Amino acid sequence: MSADTDAVVLLSGGLDSATVLAIARAQGLRCHALSVRYGQRHSAELVAAERVAAHLGAASHRIVDVDLRAIGGSSLTDDAIAVPTGGVTAGVIPSTYVPARNTVFLAIALGHAEVLGASQIFLGANAVDYSGYPDCRPAFVEAFEALANVATRRAVEGERMRIMAPIIDWTKGRIIATGASLGVDFSMTVSCYQADEAGRACGVCDSCRLRKDGFEAAGLPDPTPYR
Amino acid sequence: MSADTDAVVLLSGGLDSATVLAIARAQGLRCHALSVRYGQRHSAELVAAERVAAHLGAASHRIVDVDLRAIGGSSLTDDAIAVPTGGVTAGVIPSTYVPARNTVFLAIALGHAEVLGASQIFLGANAVDYSGYPDCRPAFVEAFEALANVATRRAVEGERMRIMAPIIDWTKGRIIATGASLGVDFSMTVSCYQADEAGRACGVCDSCRLRKDGFEAAGLPDPTPYR
Numbered sequence: 402m403s404a405d406t407d408a409v410v411l412l413s414g415g416l417d418s419a420t421v422l423a424i425a426r427a428q429g430l431r432c433h434a435l436s437v438r439y440g441q442r443h444s445a446e447l448v449a450a451e452r453v454a455a456h457l458g459a460a461s462h463r464i465v466d467v468d469l470r471a472i473g474g475s476s477l478t479d480d481a482i483a484v485p486t487g488g489v490t491a492g493v494i495p496s497t498y499v500p501a502r503n504t505v506f507l508a509i510a511l512g513h514a515e516v517l518g519a520s521q522i523f524l525g526a527n528a529v530d531y532s533g534y535p536d537c538r539p540a541f542v543e544a545f546e547a548l549a550n551v552a553t554r555r556a557v558e559g560e561r562m563r564i565m566a567p568i569i570d571w572t573k574g575r576i577i578a579t580g581a582s583l584g585v586d587f588s589m590t591v592s593c594y595q596a597d598e599a600g601r602a603c604g605v606c607d608s609c610r611l612r613k614d615g616f617e618a619a620g621l622p623d624p625t626p627y628r
Numbered sequence: 629m630s631a632d633t634d635a636v637v638l639l640s641g642g643l644d645s646a647t648v649l650a651i652a653r654a655q656g657l658r659c660h661a662l663s664v665r666y667g668q669r670h671s672a673e674l675v676a677a678e679r680v681a682a683h684l685g686a687a688s689h690r691i692v693d694v695d696l697r698a699i700g701g702s703s704l705t706d707d708a709i710a711v712p713t714g715g716v717t718a719g720v721i722p723s724t725y726v727p728a729r730n731t732v733f734l735a736i737a738l739g740h741a742e743v744l745g746a747s748q749i750f751l752g753a754n755a756v757d758y759s760g761y762p763d764c765r766p767a768f769v770e771a772f773e774a775l776a777n778v779a780t781r782r783a784v785e786g787e788r789m790r791i792m793a794p795i796i797d798w799t800k801g802r803i804i805a806t807g808a809s810l811g812v813d814f815s816m817t818v819s820c821y822q823a824d825e826a827g828r829a830c831g832v833c834d835s836c837r838l839r840k841d842g843f844e845a846a847g848l849p850d851p852t853p854y855r
Binding site: 463464465466467468469471472473474494498499500501502503504505507508509511512513515516535536538540541544545547548550551552553554556557 | 690691692693694695696698699700701721725726727728729730731732734735736738739740742743762763765767768771772774775778779780781783784
């Protein structure tokens with residue numbers, strides 16, 4: 402365990418966080434992948450996360466349970482709210498927003514990083530496609546970093562924790578092109594909000610639409626298995 | 629659901645958070661108690677939290693699961709690390725510190741508050757007795773409040789969220805005296821790190837020592853059931 406060579410990487414099983422893991426690996430970091438079973442609609446993305454962690458050479462992969470269904474308030478954690486398929490509208494926060502999800506994920510990652518002695522946490526947040534998600538904005542990442550630097554034993558001892566969101570202002574096309582150049586096999590990743598248990602995508606939810614457009618923008622074939 | 633009359637109150641089952649709930653109730657707030665089953669050594673404190681929530685007139689009480697044992701790093705979440713009984717030493721963070729615990733708890737409370745439309749979150753953090761816990765300091769509470777005010781839909785809409793830690797600089801004696809004056813029945817609360825399933829305390833762990841001293845300082849009989 403060495404502070405400056407180890408990182409915790411939040412890994413959802415989607416293509417953004419897979420690319421972020423590849424970026425962290427390309428920096429020579431020992432990467433501890435962390436996924437969260439939070440009550441999402443399907444477990445295919447957690448299966449995908451496990452494959453991606455192994456494929457990209459993560460030093461470890463852990464899945465932590467937190468029951469955000471007990472809180473609800475999102476179409477991803479409350480089956481009574483439908484997943485939207487009508488496209489993203491600028492300035493409108495969609496029902497797929499899960500209240501405080503990235504705050505919860507980063508909090509768990511912070512605990513994991515402290516136990517491991519890691520000095521960085523990588524997050525696949527992206528503010529461009531999902532401008533509606535409050536917790537995907539640079540101001541959110543900065544505020545969490547400030548919190549992380551008072552919240553822990555590490556902070557008391559005067560050692561910094563950095564929250565890295567390297568793709569936060571990238572387009573989907575750039576994320577895909579970069580991930581591909583770093584060897585990410587995107588056929589392993591699952592972005593669909595309502596994938597089936599085999600990981601096959603619906604092709605019509607907002608996440609599927611953005612992903613499709615991203616491959617087109619990157620000029621790469623879309624390897625997504627659709628059902 | 630009205631923003632300025634509703635609060636989420638983190639309730640552990642111990643005496644600090646019971647007093648904080650009584651304080652919030654005395655302000656006329658509708659209080660939504662929230663407890664976390666995080667992998668702590670015993671469930672007696674969650675049973676206590678349920679009793680306390682009902683006793684003090686909480687509008688609701690919810691228990692959310694998050695598995696901090698997957699992370700470990702504390703004598704409270706890793707059975708291989710012994711609970712200390714030798715007394716608290718100033719400036720030393722004891723093994724009962726759970727990495728990022730209050731960050732995780734506040735993150736979940738933030739999601740709950742957002743779904744409910746509550747404008748305040750109450751936390752029973754106390755910096756005096758546990759000066760060693762990084763996430764019980766005023767700077768931590770301030771940093772989390774700053775985070776909360778960028779992290780959510782509510783923040784985007786320009787409505788403030790306040791993180792209230794009303795007893796953060798109080799002595800245990802003052803907490804107990806105030807709680808008693810507000811009608812808290814402390815016999816319902818469990819502070820012991822290693823209580824048995826009936827909620828009976830060991831009497832020797834640091835938490836038991838601080839609690840005993842607090843009743844003495846408050847000049848009140850200690851109603852704690854010891855085993």
